[in-house]
Amino acid sequence: xxxxxxxxxxxxxxxxxxxxxxxxxxxxxxxxAPHSTIKGNDPGGVGVFDYNAGWDGKSFDMxxxxxxxxxxxxxERVGFALEFNHAKVYAxxxxxxxxxxSRLEFTDGLNIVTLNAFYRWPSESRRxxxxxxxxxxxxxxxxxxxxxxxxxxxxxxxxxxxxxxxGASYDLNDKWAVFGEYKGTYTQNEADLDNGGTLxxxxxxxxxxxxxxxxx
Numbered sequence: 001x002x003x004x005x006x007x008x009x010x011x012x013x014x015x016x017x018x019x020x021x022x023x024x025x026x027x028x029x030x031x032x033a034p035h036s037t038i039k040g041n042d043p044g045g046v047g048v049f050d051y052n053a054g055w056d057g058k059s060f061d062m063x064x065x066x067x068x069x070x071x072x073x074x075x076e077r078v079g080f081a082l083e084f085n086h087a088k089v090y091a092x093x094x095x096x097x098x099x100x101x102s103r104l105e106f107t108d109g110l111n112i113v114t115l116n117a118f119y120r121w122p123s124e125s126r127r128x129x130x131x132x133x134x135x136x137x138x139x140x141x142x143x144x145x146x147x148x149x150x151x152x153x154x155x156x157x158x159x160x161x162x163x164x165x166x167g168a169s170y171d172l173n174d175k176w177a178v179f180g181e182y183k184g185t186y187t188q189n190e191a192d193l194d195n196g197g198t199l200x201x202x203x204x205x206x207x208x209x210x211x212x213x214x215x216x
Contacts, residue, residue, distance in 0.1 A: 027211025045149025
């Protein structure tokens with residue numbers, strides 16, 4: 001899945017006119033997730049369940065939290081982007097104890113792919129540029145769920161995704177910039193379990209990112 005997403009990024013911008021500004025950005029940061037309701041059926045395991053689950057982000061545990069995006073600035077202020085965000089969530093110890101799952105996580109990762117629109121406020125008198133953005137797409141998490149009923153360990157297309165971004169970039173020169181931003185995502189996830197069951201949950205992530213941009 002990841003090699004496919006990596007291949008899509010350059011292809012999506014092959015038709016970009018020479019006059020347009022294109023940016024390639026990579027980032028990492030600190031990401032968390034609030035509680036969410038998990039519900040479904042795990043035949044032979046925990047059975048029918050409906051719980052309020054707690055989640056840990058563990059941003060720097062392997063595999064780490066990261067992301068990248070390619071942005072095509074159509075005008076000085078308006079741009080469009082294709083983005084891959086490797087967010088992740090682990091059910092906390094209390095949730096595992098209460099539900100009976102031995103593993104319940106989306107950690108390689110939650111894998112959010114979105115098409116985004118951005119608006120920025122450039123200025124000739126300063127090197128920093130604030131911006132905001134929003135996007136929609138899909139979640140393609142690596143589902144890692146285990147109980148007495150069996151183990152599910154695979155990538156799945158689990159539902160739609162939304163994201164909001166607000167930040168600022170700082171120009172190091174005409175080609176390179178650094179940036180910091182807040183990123184919030186929302187995903188609806190319906191995962192299929194290998195034993196014939198399902199698990200549904202709507203996940204929100206909050207992240208503070210730092211990154212590096214190359215423009216051409």
